[in-house]
Amino acid sequence: MGNLALTGAPPAIAAPLGVSWPVFGEEEQDLLQGVLQSGIWWRGGHADQDESQVGRFERDFAAFQDAKYGIAVANGTVALEAALRAVGVEAGDEVIVPAVTFVATATAVLQANAIPIFVDCDPRNYTIDPHAVATAITSKTRAVMPVDYGGMPCDMDALQAVAAKHDVAIVSDCAHSHGSQWQGVGTGAIADCGGFSFQMGKTLTTGEGGMILTNREEVAARASSYHNIGRYPGRPFYEHHIPSTNIRMTEWQGAIGNAQLARLAGQTATRERNVTYLSQELDGIDGFAPIFRDPRVTRWGFYFWHFKYHGARFGGIKRDTIIKACNAEGLRVHTGHTHPVYRNPIFQEMNFGRTGHPFTCSLYGKEVDYRQVYCPESERIYAEEALCMPHATFLGPQSDMDRILDVLHKLERNQDALRAWECENQTDAAS
Numbered sequence: 001m002g003n004l005a006l007t008g009a010p011p012a013i014a015a016p017l018g019v020s021w022p023v024f025g026e027e028e029q030d031l032l033q034g035v036l037q038s039g040i041w042w043r044g045g046h047a048d049q050d051e052s053q054v055g056r057f058e059r060d061f062a063a064f065q066d067a068k069y070g071i072a073v074a075n076g077t078v079a080l081e082a083a084l085r086a087v088g089v090e091a092g093d094e095v096i097v098p099a100v101t102f103v104a105t106a107t108a109v110l111q112a113n114a115i116p117i118f119v120d121c122d123p124r125n126y127t128i129d130p131h132a133v134a135t136a137i138t139s140k141t142r143a144v145m146p147v148d149y150g151g152m153p154c155d156m157d158a159l160q161a162v163a164a165k166h167d168v169a170i171v172s173d174c175a176h177s178h179g180s181q182w183q184g185v186g187t188g189a190i191a192d193c194g195g196f197s198f199q200m201g202k203t204l205t206t207g208e209g210g211m212i213l214t215n216r217e218e219v220a221a222r223a224s225s226y227h228n229i230g231r232y233p234g235r236p237f238y239e240h241h242i243p244s245t246n247i248r249m250t251e252w253q254g255a256i257g258n259a260q261l262a263r264l265a266g267q268t269a270t271r272e273r274n275v276t277y278l279s280q281e282l283d284g285i286d287g288f289a290p291i292f293r294d295p296r297v298t299r300w301g302f303y304f305w306h307f308k309y310h311g312a313r314f315g316g317i318k319r320d321t322i323i324k325a326c327n328a329e330g331l332r333v334h335t336g337h338t339h340p341v342y343r344n345p346i347f348q349e350m351n352f353g354r355t356g357h358p359f360t361c362s363l364y365g366k367e368v369d370y371r372q373v374y375c376p377e378s379e380r381i382y383a384e385e386a387l388c389m390p391h392a393t394f395l396g397p398q399s400d401m402d403r404i405l406d407v408l409h410k411l412e413r414n415q416d417a418l419r420a421w422e423c424e425n426q427t428d429a430a431s
């Protein structure tokens with residue numbers, strides 16, 4: 001049987017670590033009841049937005065992230081699309097995005113009729129590489145969409161310098177970075193604007209939902225109009241000014257958002273405390289390393305906690321064997337996303353419909369072939385290095401971090417058994 005759960009021994013961790021997600025209580029129930037009883041289930045029914053759940057959520061989440069304006073929407077993907085449109089991205093424009101992200105970063109660009117241009121990541125912490133951004137800028141570039149991947153803020157100083165030099169906007173994808181700060185300022189409030197997701201797995205969730213944050217009044221006005229079928233505040237209800245859509249957040253989502261927001265600061269502090277301890281202790285295990293945290297990251301509200309695996313320092317054992325062994329021991333570990341975004345069929349097969357828009361748009365006039373795109377660091381980290389654990393694992397006591405370390409130490413002691421298992425299960429253990 002051996003010592004490893006992979007080979008039939010009892011798992012090192014008997015009960016799941018952390019907490020079950022989402023966390024909720026009477027606050028959520030009371031606020032939802034309030035919406036139900038009010039008979040006003042959409043934000044438009046409240047003349048005074050301070051009385052609407054969505055209005056309150058916008059104001060308070062924007063303040064929490066240090067932004068002046070918040071526009072709550074139906075989900076994170078449309079938040080990004082609206083944010084891009086609000087800074088003036090249109091057909092024929094290019095938007096630079098990282099290859100390491102969820103597909104929505106790139107599809108939001110397509111939804112805004114623009115062309116996503118993929119660039120590589122900084123291998124230290126998997127955020128967009130500012131040098132790669134600078135190199136990818138062309139006369140068509142209208143915006144950069146850096147992603148605070150896993151919640152880790154991008155190097156906003158370097159990105160703002162590049163953006164200012166080339167006069168392009170920065171629309172941050174903050175879908176993972178609720179609570180994170182760069183030099184004391186909340187993500188989403190640093191550059192032109194940011195888009196958040198409140199999908200159920202996120203550290204602030206409304207089930208589905210999103211928000212655009214900005215400090216720029218005109219960007220807020222455009223995003224607000226776009227999300228509300230082209231209306232302008234103070235103008236007649238049936239007067240519509242721009243081609244747009246209805247992506248308003250419901251009062252149900254707003255109510256949940258308000259209750260969840262009240263928990264966010266405390267949860268962020270707990271996660272950060274636990275991960276700081278774990279990162280320090282991880283230093284003692286060769287082969288594993290915490291992800292690089294820039295000292296300018298003054299608060300880290302992470303969604304995935306990424307850490308790195310170096311098989312060459314761990315008996316040559318493959319990363320995917322480590323994942324299987326951890327999961328067998330009761331420790332939830334995965335790779336986060338699994339491949340660079342450009343590897344998705346949408347890009348490899350150029351699935352852009354009958355007309356091929358926006359690539360065939362005469363305003364663009366260039367050719368793009370995503371099959372030629374290759375970002376070596378992004379490829380490498382997904383193939384062999386990246387490991388991550390979900391944020392809810394870090395909402396328990398510090399002793400849970402010791403359980404994580406127990407598992408990794410157990411694997412370290414049993415490298416021979418892991419190698420033997422790997423040999424017997426060659427076809428399963430992908431490289």
Ligand SMILES: Cc1ncc(COP(=O)(O)O)c(C=O)c1O
Nearest residue numbers: 075076077102104105175197199
């Ligand atoms: C990096 C990133 N951007 C955008 C989104 C889109 O958010 P939503 O699922 O709320 O549309 C996600 C969702 O997980 C994401 O991970």
